[in-house]
Amino acid sequence: MLQALVVGLVTGAIYGLMALGLVLIYKGSRVLNFAQAEIGTACLYVAWLVSAKGHQPYLVGAGAAILTAVAIGLLFERFVVRRMTDAPRLSVAVGTIGLFTFLFAAEIYFFGPSPRYLPAPITGLGVQVAGIYVSPTQMVSFAVIAVIAGGLAAFLRLTDFGLGVVAAAQDAAAVRLVGIRLSRVSMFTWGVGAALSAVAALLIEPTISLIAPGVIGEPLFVGGLAAALLGGLSSLPGAFIGGLLVGVLSTEIQFVASGRAIPGVSSLVLFAIVAGVLLVRPQGLLGSANLRAESGS
Amino acid sequence: MSAGPVSVSRRSSGTEVAPASPATPVPQSSEPVRRRPLLTPRRSNILLLLAAAILLPIVTAQAMPLAFTPTDSLVLAEAVAFAIAALALNMLTGYAGQISLGHAALLGVGAFASGLVTSKAGLPMWIGLPAAAVATGLIALVIGFPALRLRGLYLAMVTIAFGFAMYDSILRLDVFTGGSAGVELPRRIWHDTQFSDQSVMLAVALVALLAVWLLDANITRTRLGRAFRAIRENEAVAQAYGVDVARYKLVAFVLSGALAGLAGALWGHAVGFVNSESFPFDISLALIIMVVVGGLGSRVGAVIAGLAFSLFPVVLHGIAWLAGLDIMVGALLLMYTVSRHPGGFAEVIGEARERRRERRSARVQTPDDDAITIPALPRVTSLRTSTAVDPLAPVLEVENVTVRFGGLVAVDSASLRVPRGKIVGLIGPNGAGKTTLFNTISGLIRPTTGTVRLLGQDVSGLPAHRRAELGLGRTFQQIGLAKDQTMLDNLLLAQHLEAGYSTGRALAYTRGVAAAEEVMEARAREAITALGFDGREQTPVKRFSHGQQRIIEMGCALLTDPELLMLDEPSAGMAPGAVENLAVRLNDLRDSLGRTMLLIEHNVPLVLDVCDYIYVLNFGQVLAEGTPDEILAHPDVIGAYLGEAAG
């Protein structure tokens, strides 16, 4: 049970990263990015190309993956999102569905449906803490996520441009008045959001142990989305905490319900919880009250 | 059936005219004057369907084999099923504005329902299909209820959750699905008789498509469709015209669900078999793409997009070198199209049509607001049986109403009364709480304490649309019209309560419904003429200038023959000349027709000219009240709020 907690926390932190990307893009463009997880998955293939096939060190492959993700994010922002500043948000969402479909199809076309494997970056024995085993991969994942999440938080809070990004979500017109271009803000949210997706995919790959279309993308997207909603789409810290919650909850539920008759019970329960929370508190657990107006009620 | 007395008299502009003659019952127009047509819309629809049901199977059975293989017929049948599904989603998202990303699950419910009915219970397909529709319509209520509290992205999330829950869990339960073995859908006609001809299946699908199309048409040309579109654009405005938003949202979900279930069942019978993998989330996404690319709210667009999406991959498969790339190409095309034309096919066609119309008719002049004068406001005499209301009793009584939002007190123990046949004004600086008080009176906000009494009845707990039923009419600061709809549609929407027919009758487009629509359209056109907008009734409201929109809005509000007309800053955005004209019209409404009005205004000279009694609000409290002379002399009010008039 406690072992599951460790797994849950690590998985949850990864969901948290995914949720951070979703919320960042939502704050910037007011749209749910359906391709959020698929960007990361597609870039896993790039990592595979460079590391496994190209025999480069793991970090080089990871770096290439992240750079590719940023490129995808920036291209999409430039050629689709920026053209649609006045378009209804549902249409922009359809655009992200298009991106998702494109990436998914590209994966199948170039790599086929058979799984690929990334060489494990870290091997060796882990540590035992109070009877719970923590693997080196888990430790490194924790560390990486802490650095990234912390770094993002620091950037947004401490730098001028970062503050501008946060302000743009509150009043985009006023941000122009202080001299910040909204196009730069948009590029930032999409570039960083895409990069977060790639990092999350890289970190979850060892858990799933293989790269194949859909296998990584779906749990990442579902987990990240549930996390973002629980935390309230407007709150970045909320998204991360939501991720931890989702990770722990789904692992524990799977642990408890394993072997029972009801199929798919963990996702069922998860979504029941999400739907329930949304109905009672539409702005999520940590979202701000003025988002309530946006959500309906 | 009687339509009640209807007379809209037309006034020549500018002159004072005697009040319209007392309402006298007018004989039903259609009887003595002209023969009722033999072929009403409803009859012709039914005939059309019958003819199609009989002829199409024969025709397709003969024609299809000439050029297509049975597999082609099957593929077409599946495409038609998806076109129906697209129509179903369009009804919910395009008309009523409720986003659903869980429709794949509804398709699944329909397929499984029909499957269980036809294979497990051994009943024919023509029982299975309606059963599927009914079952799915009811299940759709599961996402319909959350829609009452959630909107936009949050509603979409709940529908995604619903879809996933169904896909991952419920639809995998043995009792429904026989495990992953799935359920068969035989094309049973009677007992053991089945048909296996694919082209007949195609015919069945086409007949169903025709039926759904006709149903959709009946929705859009009745108050049902207008209510949906009003809900999509602005729920508060819809409520002001008496639309029970909650009820209509649920109706939209049930209808959309039923049609989606039908589509799923048709698809299932075409393929012959469904299991839990048949309706993954991707299909929900595909449906949304179809509806958006087709153009939200466009019947034609939805069907074309539905057919195109289903057939596109098939067509591309034929082109050898494109194999494998087809989806990628399609996705790139999708991203390109949606960024260039967010409104889909329908937007492209609509804009082309508007450009043609503008070239043909006189250019829509954007006139100086100065030039806008209202020749007359529609003078609708009473449609309703008069009441025993005491002419001396106040129409509206507000007693000690307090409205608190969290820690903020927006309205603090305000009281006012509006006597019959008077114009009462509510003035005060921005942020004084006038609009909050207005919204509390009209029913959009519940007071924390205090009562609101309309015609002597306590309406404090009633929702806005019920108050509209009792005779409350209002305008809005941001102009309470469905701006994407035409002027004529808005005037018809305003008559929502007058229409009175039920949803069921609307779907069937009965004779009574047709007659009611005719009468309403006549009234609307007379109003348009009275307002001086002849010939512009098909123009979307958003194309008119701000001042013109205000006039249209007032026309709509008057068309409901309200007991109390509430006007929220009617002069805002008007040029001085138009404001003077407005003052004349408002005075005339009161003097000649005895209309009772409550208005919020910033234009103090207008208020002084028109109002019989004034309340001054500040910081949520009534600071002063009295006749215009008394207010002018009031020390607190002068310096603070009459800056402009003091000059």
Next chain:
Amino acid sequence: MSRPDSAVPLLSATDLHAGFGSHAVLHGVDLEVRDGDIAGVFGLNGAGKSVTMKVLAGLVPAWSGKVEYAGRDITRLPVEDRVGLGVGNVPQGRQVFPELSVEQNLRLGAYQLRRRDKSRYAPVLEQVFQRFPVLAQRRGQAAGTLSGGEQASLAVGRALMSEPRLLLVDEPSAGLAPKIVEELFQVLADLNAGGLTILLVEQNVTFGLKLVRTAYLLRSGKVVYSGLVAELDRERVVTELGIGRLLGAARPNPDTAKRRAAPTRTITNRSPSMKNTRKPRSLGEAS
């Protein structure tokens, strides 16, 4: 920096045409603001005041015409680039960032300043705090929790953080109680006395004419009267703004008084038979 040449206006607009979509609002607006002056644009709703301000600020592109600032043609320059040249903005409705603190709002206002010269930030912030002590008191508080008047001070302070040479203020009195408006206008007057050129757009003519030195009256998208406030003909102001006839209603009018004295009219055109509960008669099938 060269001494400001008082013969060349700091800001000038020539024959501006602009609008929304296909709807034209400005039909050739000309105005100029001299260095050190405090000018106001007045007019009723719909006259084009807001659009004029937005074109001058760079938020809305002009369809034709020219905007010049310090001798430079800035017509095509968007608002983000005008800030760096010394044009500050106090928008309509204040538009402070509600969830950021007062200090964070001010820091954002200094965005361009800090990119130019980071060392100027602390002294400029101190100046703003001295001018608006209430902001210093509430520096850590979320801007959305401030009162209307405090938010107005914050909006002005935020604009001042970029060390502007010209301040564009859009309808400062909107939504504020008169006493607060007086205080705010006093601040603007002080700023102008200290050398800041100000152009404001204002709905409240009474207050506005007390503050500014030069006035422009807009009507139907054109300037119909302008000049030094001291030299303006008040009657003509009232007429040009078009509030003359209705203004008469503020003074006792024999017709109005007669009408009000009349007894309550009985409503003659309703059906004489008074039935019971009101029920809307529907046009649909009654049976």
